[in-house]
Each structure stands twice: as structure tokens, then as C-alpha cells.
Amino acid sequence: MTVETDVSLQARLAQRSEEIFERMIAWRRDFHANPELGNQEHRTAGIVADHLESLGFDQVRRGLGGSTGVVGILEGGQPGPCVALRADMDALPVREATGLEFASTATALWGGETMPAMHACGHDAHTAVQMAVAEILVAERAAIKGRVMLVFQPAEEGPAPDWQGLSGAARLVADGVFDDPKPDAFFCFHVLQDERPGTAGEIRVHEGDGTYAMNLMRIKIRGRGGHGAYPWRTVDPLLIGAQVLTALQSIPAKNVDVNENAVTLSIGIFKGGTKFNVIPDEAEMEGALRFTDTTTGPYLEQRVESIAKGIAEAAGGSAEVDWYMRVPLVHNDTDLTRRMRPSLDRAAPARQAGGQGRELLSR
Numbered sequence: 001m002t003v004e005t006d007v008s009l010q011a012r013l014a015q016r017s018e019e020i021f022e023r024m025i026a027w028r029r030d031f032h033a034n035p036e037l038g039n040q041e042h043r044t045a046g047i048v049a050d051h052l053e054s055l056g057f058d059q060v061r062r063g064l065g066g067s068t069g070v071v072g073i074l075e076g077g078q079p080g081p082c083v084a085l086r087a088d089m090d091a092l093p094v095r096e097a098t099g100l101e102f103a104s105t106a107t108a109l110w111g112g113e114t115m116p117a118m119h120a121c122g123h124d125a126h127t128a129v130q131m132a133v134a135e136i137l138v139a140e141r142a143a144i145k146g147r148v149m150l151v152f153q154p155a156e157e158g159p160a161p162d163w164q165g166l167s168g169a170a171r172l173v174a175d176g177v178f179d180d181p182k183p184d185a186f187f188c189f190h191v192l193q194d195e196r197p198g199t200a201g202e203i204r205v206h207e208g209d210g211t212y213a214m215n216l217m218r219i220k221i222r223g224r225g226g227h228g229a230y231p232w233r234t235v236d237p238l239l240i241g242a243q244v245l246t247a248l249q250s251i252p253a254k255n256v257d258v259n260e261n262a263v264t265l266s267i268g269i270f271k272g273g274t275k276f277n278v279i280p281d282e283a284e285m286e287g288a289l290r291f292t293d294t295t296t297g298p299y300l301e302q303r304v305e306s307i308a309k310g311i312a313e314a315a316g317g318s319a320e321v322d323w324y325m326r327v328p329l330v331h332n333d334t335d336l337t338r339r340m341r342p343s344l345d346r347a348a349p350a351r352q353a354g355g356q357g358r359e360l361l362s363r
């Protein structure tokens, strides 16, 4: 599948895209109404794999990545490289409140707890688009130089808290899914919600480093529990946690050269306690430290640790920080990116992302 400049091929691709558009929307809405959390994408993966089989893909492999991953291989009509495309399939443990006709009411088990599920990151769109791409590629099989590998990946958002071992893309790599055939090039995209005027339908392209590196932290705060009526006999881990959470925000504000490094620190989980009048022994937070200058990772981690431990110790408690996952930033091959530009420009007005790591924020 090299860059094709044949005008009639381009016209056919545009025509086929037009023809499949309504069905693609229907697929996306169906996935949206039936979201599945990471490593539980059984229904989604089944629809995808059945679709690839019915289209006549040369190989369809199911159950990959320790759960629901699907890979389809399509041999083109002419010799050439192996090009892989990736779509992620998982939803997030978020309650949908959009009021859409196809809004999710689904729930699922997540780390032993029943949670709402919603396609809040757009992976429903990614899966539906790649199903449409599959169909167009099959129709144009004779024109394809080489082979295409379509990867439908589970658990891009990370596995459930009780999952053991690797998951998602890292698991597919570790399991040797890309060893044979080994893709010569790998492409993926992410939808993005941008409310600035004039950005609808725009394609943004990163050359080189893009997105953020992301280090995931779990902070355990230990205090001394007791009755809420006698707080002076306790060391309140919730109060310590509240102070830690606030103080951590000083890291992006005061410890970072904003000309060189885009840093965010967000805590998404803060939990502790069982009853209104009981001060608990422990509290726990989980969050993500994101940054674009990867050389600053160790320093930023150390800042998080000294703030958490310093505040906890000052209050008579203690804090422990566990960096349970470190996700590198995405690096897009410069040469490949440039070769793709003409095709992307034909598809939609493309724009070079202005600032490093500022566009595709969501993982």
C-alpha cells in the first residue's frame, strides 16, 4: 500500500467512503450504546472478527493480548511491505450523561466493583472507522502493494486494577503478535474534541515526538483512625490527602520550565473511609503525571514523593508513592509522516500540530 497517485483509484476510494459512511455511523452508535471495559471487549471483538471473516480476510486471529484482541491480515494483489493499522476498542468506567439517543446504560465489573461504562474517549469511532477501512481495502485488494494488518486492540486505557501482568499494546508486542508478519509501518489515529472554531474535520499530524509521556502513581497515606468526635486523638489521612492533592499542583506551576516542558498532574481517584463519623486509618489516591520532556521524569517523580511524604510526616502520618506504570510518549517516524501527508491532505485539511505534545492528550 504505497502512496497511490492514480486518479481513478482516488475517485473510487472517495466513492466507496461515501457509500459506507452511513453504515459506519451505525456501527459506531452500536458500539457507543454497548461499551465494554478493557480486556472485556468480547461483543465488540466478536463483531469485528466476524466482519473481517465475512469480508474474506486471509487471516483473522481472535483472543489476542490475553483477552479480546483481533488481528486481520489482507494480502494485496501486488508484492510490497506489510502496513499495520491500529484501532483500540475499550471504553472507560464513566457514567454517560449525554442524553444521546444511543447513550450507554451499560455497567461492568471493574476490579471487583460494578461500574458504569461509556465510550468517553472515542474508541467506538476508531473501531467503526477501521471496520469501514477493512471493507474498502478488500474492495481494492488488487491495487494494494503488499499486505495490510488490521489490529483491533483491547485495553488501551489500561487494565482493571486486579489484572495481572501486561495488557493492551505492550501485551500484543510481548506475545509476538507482530513477529510474523512483522509490520514495516504502523499507523493509528485518535479522535479529538476541540471546540475552537474552524477545527471540525481537521486532521492533525505529529512528526517526531507527540502526546505526553505518562507516569501513573498510587499514593497511600497512613494516619491513625478514630472517632470523628475526638479528632485530636487521630491522624487524619483524608486531611493529609487533601493537602497533598492541593500541594501537588505546585509541581506543574513552579517546578517546570514551561518553555521546554508541558506538564500536567491529575488525580483521578481519592478514596478513604467508610462512615461519616469515623476517621479512617488510610486514604489512597491515584493519578497521572504527564510530561513532554522525558529527561525530567525522575525529577518530577521525586518532587511528587517529597511533597507527599513531607506533608504526611509533618502531620504525624506517612505516605508511600508507587509508580505502577510508565508509558512512553508516542514517536512518529518523520519520513513516514511526511510520506503520509499528501494522502491526509486529500482526505481533509491537515495541520501540523503546533506545540509538541499538546494535541492528543487523551490515553
Ligand SMILES: [Zn+2]
Pocket (backbone or CB within 6 Å): 121, 122, 123, 156, 190, 362, 363
Ligand atoms: Zn483514547
